[in-house]
Amino acid sequence: MxxxxxxxxxxxxxxxxxxxxxxxxxxxxxxxxxxxxxxxxxxxxxxxxxxxxxxxxxxxxxxxxxxxxxxxxxxxxxxxxxxxxxxxxxxxxxxxxxxxxxxxxxxxxxxxxxxxxxxxxxxxxxxxxxxxxxxxxxxxxxxxxxxxxxxKPGRTSREITEEAAQAFAGTAKRLRDAGIEPAKVSHFLTQCLFCFFSEDVGLLPSRLFERLVGVRIAPDRLRTQLQSLLETMRDGGLFGVDDIPWFNGGLFKDVEVPPLSTEDVAALQKASSLDWSAIDPSIFGTLFERGLDPSKRSQLGAHYTDPATILRLVDPVVKQPLLSEWGTVRDTIAAALARSKKHGDKAYRDAQAAFIGFLERLRTFRALDPACGSGNFLYLTLKTLKDVEHQVNLEAEALGLERQHDVTGPHNVLGVEINEYAAELARVTVWIGELQWRIQHGYAFNTDPVLQTLHHIECRDALINADGSETAWPAAEAIIGNPPFVGDKKMRAELGGEYTERLRALYKGRVPGGADLVCYWFEKARALIEAGTLQRAGFVSTNSVRGGKNREVLDRICTTTRIFAAWADEEWVNNGAAVRVSLTAFGHAQGECRLDGQGVEAITADLSASTGSADALDLTQARALAENTLGAFNGIQKTGPFDVPGEQARQWLSLPSNPNGKSNAAVLAPYRNGMDTTRRSRDMWVIDFGWEMPEADAALFEAPFEYAEHTIKPVRQENTVEALRRDWWRLWRPRPEMRRRIDGSSRYLVTPEVSKHRVFAWLVPPVLPDKNLVVMPRSDDATFGILHSRFHELWSLKLCTWMGKGNDPRYTPSTTFETFPFPAGLTPADTAHQRTETLADGTVIPADLPAEVRPRAEAIARAAKRLNDLRERWLNPPEWCDRVPEVTPLGMAHSPYPDRIVAKPGHEKELAKRTLTHLYNAPPAWLTKAHADLDAAVATAYGWTDGATLTDDEILRRLLVLNRERTAKV
Known part of the structure; x- marks a missing residue:
């Protein structure tokens, strides 16, 4: 044709x-x-x-x-x-x-x-x-x-949402700069954006708002007109000749249009021309919160979380259980209709009653986000519930029943949020999500009123009431959310010292000290499940929830209920920063467990798979060993600018003795942190007035104290912790026990707390280790070799937590070191005396070893010394660097400090690349061979003749057996 x-x-x-x-x-x-x-x-x-x-x-x-x-x-x-x-x-x-x-x-x-x-x-x-x-x-x-x-449209809904958020952010800043209260600015602009959306979806007369701000109108007159329009939306009625629906919903309860400038009018004109019907509710609240909340403006251009990741929790906690229930009801309906002879008979009425009963189940279902932010979890949960309702209606209609509409809606989702900007945006997000869903599925709007009043999205603290008591959460069947990511060590700084102490005291015995803030949400949900008032919960947390003190909360969950779905280690965006998270769903749910999308028999508290059998590999059963007590410590914690460049320290060391007759060497020490270990030394020193020195005595060290008064004291005085302000000249955590154990030693072992590769290295007193180094006060090569073996590395990677964008393993003295079963006779308890013996070839072993242990210790020590010697030769080739004696303080016969390694002229760039990180990123054959020899010696010490052929799981299984045997004897 x-x-x-x-x-x-x-x-x-x-x-x-x-x-x-x-x-x-x-x-x-x-x-x-x-x-x-x-x-x-x-x-x-x-x-x-x-x-x-x-x-x-x-x-x-x-x-x-x-x-x-x-x-x-x-x-x-x-x-x-x-x-x-x-x-x-x-x-x-x-x-x-x-x-x-x-x-x-x-x-x-x-x-x-x-x-x-x-x-x-x-x-x-x-x-x-x-x-x-x-x-x-x-x-x-x-x-x-x-x-x-x-x-396919050239612009995505996300791009349109981003542009809309940017358009409002500038206006928000101008109004705040003009002296308008931030909360009033946010409320007015939130009303405006809902007006833009309403006219683009047909809830307001065609282009009403766009026409209003689009004419050449003086700012004062526009302000009057906007005030009138918003009041009419609140009550319903005529605006000029246009009939305005009754919007209600709380958003228009308070109407106060701030004074506008010509720039503000122009910005509103530009914003009104965008396609607001296409904004994406799953990111809408996040982006607008960043633009309207002055404390989050810096995050405006940052990334945001993919909604598909959120659905990994919403699906197992909300959607799948409901669809499973519907499957049973659908079968009942089908069986009844098979008996029906005509429309309206008893069998038909039974089928219709079963259908209506399930719809009532959906109507009364409640999902709570007790840290709802600006509402993206609430929106996606509401969308899921409406999708379930839609699917149920279609399938019931296909069976021969009559569809029922408007069962689910904003009443199904509850929220608690402490930030007033976010709480209001959460309500608007839910409203817009509801309206968009109706548009996309061909349903008419409700207009009497247009908006439901969402008082059940509350603005308050989710953990503590104003009177100091524990909060009660609204009753719900399912909880989902993304509680705040605040680590244990940052809680005081971000929440305040008083609040942190009250919180920890209130939940004492339920949430351990040292746990991250998110754990309080886990525990509250667990308690509700145990009490029978909650069925399921699903939370996003940093992936460190799998270990350390955090894991004790998951241990309690596994004791009283079960983890039925989890994603152990996923990318996430938190306040614009890329982090690594775990998604954990727990409570009552039918069917198999799913870990990282795959079916498993059980999920353990460290979010790994378990067969559930008695001999299953479950490393959460590992316990701290008494023999490892006081074998590892965190380094010092400064909490202030106590570090100074080496050049400055050497200048102070060259000064004459102080009024007390002492050299500045008494309060200065070379200082190393994790980066100094994995890369190269930054040549930093630390001012250390000890843990008991009074301020008057510290002042006698003139130059360091003067520096401390001008540089450290102002920072400390801003701290919320009273002790830090009071003892401003002292290190916050000087670690006296750790220092007593390394003082007088020829050397000691360290490993970075967080590092891509689990490496160990030697430091020499009086060099002080930072808090992000874990210190083992041992000087023998045998201990170095055991810790640097494949066996300890595997154990540490399974029992550690994970940190940061790079998802690097975090080594801790408690869960990682204290649980590790050393070979018999070579445990930290066996070497606690720290006496050593140096062999003819320079290898250092623990002294006074039993005859049956000594050969094994020598073999490990020799392999370890060879590994370290080869490594040191590669890191610091004599052709490229010199070892320069450190400065000798005035009045001393010789320097108490280790030599410095300085690049020879012309070799600075080459030497800078010689780091442990670079070495282990692409290990050469000699390094692989040295580690293999070390692993063989350590395997022999365990009595494992098949050490070279053992799989990772078998090694971990054997180590766990040792751990359980030794803890059982205590």
Missing amino acids: NPRDFITKWSAGGPAFKLNERQGAQAHFIDLCRLLDVEEPGDADRYCFERGLTKTGAAKQGYADVWLRGHFAWEYKAPGKDLGGALQQLMMYALPLENPPLLVVSDRLRIEVHTHFTGTPSERHVFPIEDLARDEVRARLKQLWSAPERF
């Missing part, structure tokens, strides 16, 4: 014009296929006419006149009929039609293509019949079959 014949046949007055809807639909489509030279329908599973579901006892009902999987659903109307109804029908039945990306409606005189791609705004493309004479129009239509993605 050629274009002229097609147009003549189907145009107004043509021979086919008077065919009714059913008569003309298939004939018109077949002619169109032949005109465009595309495939005609003929495959019931892929491409057919009358695609739909089958009702029990009824004829087949076509939900789409034509359907092509992955391309389009197509609905016809007779000429002159409303195509809006056809589009609405396609939208309502998109789910059983497998959500085609294009929805096409036609009255044969024109073809309308409506885009329906996920994550993009909907666009409409209209093709009048007379335009089919043009080659380019036919080519464009042909893409419905060949390349539907060519219709």
Whole structure:
């Protein structure tokens, strides 16, 4: 068929014009296929006419006149009929039609293509019949079959949302700078953005707000008009000649338009021109909170969390249990309808009652986010519930029952949020999400009122009441959320010392000291599940929840209920920063557990899989060993700018003795942190007035104290902890016990607390280790070798926590070191005396070893010394560097400090690349061989003759057996 014949046949007055809807639909489509030279329908599973579901006892009902999987659903109307109804029908039945990306409606005189791609705004493309004479129009239509993605809008909903947020952020800042209270600015602009959205989705008369701000109007007059419009939206009624619906909902309860500038008017004009109907509720609240809350403005351009990641919790905690219940009810309905003889008989009424009963179940379902932020979890939970309702209605209708609407809505989602900006945006996010869902699925708006008052999204503290008592959370069946990521060590700084102490005292015995803030949400949810008032909970937390003190909270969860779904280690964005998180769902749920998307028999408290059998590898059973007590320590913690460059320290060391007759060497020491260990030394020193020196005595060290007064004291005086302000000249954690154990030693072992590779190195007193170094006060090569073996590395990686964007393992004295079973006879208890013996080749072993242990210790020590010697030769080749004696303080006969390593001229860049990180990133053959020799010696010490062939799991299993045997004896 050629274009002229097609147009003549189907145009107004043509021979086919008077065919009714059913008569003309298939004939018109077949002619169109032949005109465009595309495939005609003929495959019931892929491409057919009358695609739909089958009702029990009824004829087949076509939900789409034509359907092509992955391309389009197509609905016809007779000429002159409303195509809006056809589009609405396609939208309502998109789910059983497998959500085609294009929805096409036609009255044969024109073809309308409506885009329906996920994550993009909907666009409409209209093709009048007379335009089919043009080659380019036919080519464009042909893409419905060949390349539907060519219709995908060029801008995503996310991009539109980002632009909208940026547009408002500038206005928010200008109004705040003009002296308007931030809360009033936020409230007014939130009202404006909802107005923009409302007019773009048809809740306000066409372009009303855009016309209002778009005319040349003085700022004062615009302010008056906006005040009137917002008040009319609050109450409903006429605004000029336009009839405004009653919006209500709390958002318009308080109306106070601030004074506006010409710039503000221009910004509102620009913002009103955007397509607000397309904003993405899953990120809307986050982005607008950043723009409206002055404390979060710096995060405006930062990334945000992918909603698909949030759904990994919403699905198992909310969606899957409900659909499982519906599956049982659906079977009951089908069985009843199979007995039904006619519409309305008892069997039919039983089926309808079961259906209505489940819808009532959905209506009364409540999901709570007790740290809801600006509402992205609430929106996605609401969308999930509405999707479940929609699916249930479609399946019930297919069975032969009558659909029921408006069961789920904003009343289903509850929230608690302490930030007033976020709480209001959470309500708006939920409102917009509800309205958008109705648009996308072809449902009409509720308009009496438009908005529900969402008092159940509360603005308050989720953990402590104003009177100091524990808060009660609203009753809910499911809890989901993303509680604040505040580490144990940062709680005082971010929450305040008084609040932190009250919180820890209130939850003492339930949440251990040293646990991160998120653990309080885990414990409260666990307690509700144990009490029977909550069914399931799912939280996002930093992935450090799997270890350390945090894991004790998960241990309690595994004791009183179970973890049924988890993602142990995922990327996340928190306040614009990339972090690593765990997603944990726990409580009552049917079916198998799923870890990282895979089915497993059980999930342990460290978020690893377990078979659930008695001999399963469950490292959460590992306990601290008494023999390892006081074998590892954290280094000193400064909490202030106590570190000074080496050049400055050497200048102070060269000064004459102080009024007390002492050199500054008494309060200065070389200082090393984790980066100094994995990279190269930064040549930093630390001012150390000890842990008992009074301020008056410290002042006698003139130059260091003067520096401390001008540099350290002002910082300490700003701290919220009273002891830090009071003893401002002292290190916060001087670690006296650790220092007593390394003083007088020839050397001691350290490993970075957080490091990509688990490496160990030697430091020499009086060098002081930082808090991000873990210190082992041992000087023998045997202990070095055991800790640097494959066996200890595997153990530490399984019992550690994980930190930061790089997801590096975090080594701790408690969970990682104290639980590790050393070979018999070489435990920290066996070497606690720290006496050593140096062999002829320079190898150092613990002294006074039993005869049966000594050969094993010597073998390990020699392999360890060789490893370290080779490493040191690679790190500091004598051809590229010199060892320079450190400065000798005035009045001393020799320097008490270790030599410095200085690059020879011309070799600075080459030497800078010689670091432990670079070495272990791509280990050379000699390093691999040295470690293999060390591992063989350590395996022999354990009595494992098959050490070279052991799998990681078998090594861990044997170490766990040793741990359990030794703890059982205590």
